[in-house]
Amino acid sequence: MRRFRRWGPALLLVTPSLLLIGVFVYGFAGWNAKVSTSTSRGYQITDDSVGLDNYQNLLKDERFNMDVRNVLIFTAVFVLGALVTGLVLAMLLDRGVRFESFFRSSFIFPMALSLIAVGIIWRWLLQNGEPAGGLNKLFDDVGLGFLAGDWYNSDSSWAIASIALPAGWALSGYIMALFLAGIRGVPEELREAARVDGANEPRVFWHVVRPMLWPVVMSALVILAHISLKTFDLLLAIVPKGDLALDTPAMYMWFTTFDGGFYGRGATIATLLLAGIAVVIVPYIWYSVRSERRK
Amino acid sequence: MTTTAEKTVVAKPPKKRKERDFRIQSKYAPYARFGKYAALLLFLVFFLMPIYALIVTSLKDPSEVSVQRVWELPSTWSFASFEAVWPKLQDGLFNSVMLAVPASIISALLGAANGFVLSKWRFPGADFVFPLILFGMFIPYQSVLIPMTETMSFLGLKGGLDGLILVHIIYGLPLTTLIFRSYFSGISDEIIEAAEVDGAGMLRTFFHVALPVAPPAFAVAIIWQFTSAWNDFLFGAVLTTNKSYWPVTIALNNIAGGQSIPFNEAMASALIACLPTLLVYVLLGRFFMRGLMAGALKG
Helix, strand or coil, rough: CCHHHHHHHHHHHHHHHHHHHHHHHHHHHHHHHHHHHCCCCCCCCCCCCCCHHHHHHHHHCHHHHHHHHHHHHHHHHHHHHHHHHHHHHHHHCCCCCCCEEEEEEHHHHHHHCHHHHHHHHHHHCCCCCCCCCCCHHHHHHHHCCHEEECHCCCCCHHHHHHHHHHHHHHHHHHHHHHHHHHHHHHCCHHHHHHHHCCHHHHHHHHHHHHHHHHHHHHHHHHHHHHHHHHHCCHHHHHHHCCCHCCCCCCHHCCCCCCCCCCCHHHHHHCCCCCCHHHHHHHHHHHHHHHHHHHH | HHHHHHHHHHCCCCCCCCCCCCCCCCCCCCHHHHHHHHHHHHHHHHCCCCCCCCHHHHEECCCHHHHHHHCCCCECCHHHHHHHHHHHHHHHHHHHHHHHHHHHHHHHHHHHHHHHHHHHCCCCCCHHHHHHHHHHHHHHCHHHHHHHHHHHHCCCCCCHHHCCCCCCCHHHHHHHHHHHHHHHCCCCCCHHHHHHHHCHHHHHHHHHHHHCCCCCHHHHHHHHEEEEEEEHHHHHHCCCCCCHHHHHHHHHHHHCCCCCHHHHHHHHHHHHHHHHHHHHHHHHHHHHHHHHHHHCCCC
């Protein structure tokens, strides 16, 4: 009874939230997995079970295979691009830059915009028409015409990589902020000690700061990779409807589920998406919570 | 979990002490300095370029708008593009306000309670529950959409804003809980124990000791939740069936998503839809940043 008097009110206070999260996150994800083993279609959930048929069909599905390839290309280019840009920005801003907060805010503000809007803006900037418009026109004007390209309209099977440009535009500032926090978290005494030993600034960075940045790199990788797999709004706003060359599993899920009513197939793609994200996120949460407990 | 990161991002680099500066000045230092600023300016151009195009295009006279002339300044300023799209976005803006305001406030209040319990009144099993809550922050929404439409239409909550608000509150909980948990972890245990010694129970301690010091955490949680609810697309697209309940992102996608709309109108509607969150960012960027860093768990 004393135990209840101590913990009872606290439990009562968090129970509604826990129940809601339990149902809406875990309950729904589980239910979705169940739908993925059924023949549900026509905007209806059917209670039959066909085992893993949907999964097997999906693996044989040409569109899905191309989607997986696309999202892997997009992820590779976007994650690497945003990671490098973020790191470079953080190193540029690290110490003693005038108007630092202005620069910092200018690099981060795209995070505040809706990705639908970001997509709409970039969809126009990345046009490939003749005469050159948008970004291509800008390249022409400053004598960098060779950089002009067909972007997402390209016939190349790498067209999806061009979406990494708007995605990187939107998220590099975030990665910069993570790196900046990491770099500034390195105790000044350590840097000072290396300087006393005769190291110049680049060597201080390389030998003192860099080794302490690995946890930040890991965080940034996990965050970028999971965002990349989920990317939907941005693609929806940029990709001309029905252009399968720029399709991804997240897009396929949307169209097959809500345009076609194929709930079974949609749920299958969604479950695979969840599995892919859980693979990177679960170890990350586990590591974060454990290292917090150690403090 | 995030407090050090928040501080260090905002903190200025430590001042150098004049007499004991061991930094070695290379003879190339002036060039390096120049290079650094040149690189920063280039990046600045890259990050501001789309916004320049957005603003300039939506303020041009529609007759002089083209993708080829996107970088030119307008010869005459005109609000014609805004006038053309405003009627189509008006309802969406109103719906988004009606949706994002209650969703962010309620989510923050519940998050405050959770965060307090999980940091200062840990019940047995709290350490097990917290990571489970956190996972909700990263889940791809695609994997809950089908059961969600089913459930919401069963409950009669599909179609209008009520269901959408409910869903935003729930999926906002992981982050608000995390923000308040980190914030309350910073309060010393002695204050909590002192309140207990004085005979205050859990609820009294929460309302009279924790909440009065929590306004900064509320600012972070509400601003971040407001921004994400405002910018959400998926939930709105699935749960609002009637045009009159569309949040602004859905309206924006439907009127400006295609190539059929003129360039200037696409830009004007994107600008209108972004303005509220952009304003929040410019005025309250500090709090926005903390929400951002909290979402990274480790920063």
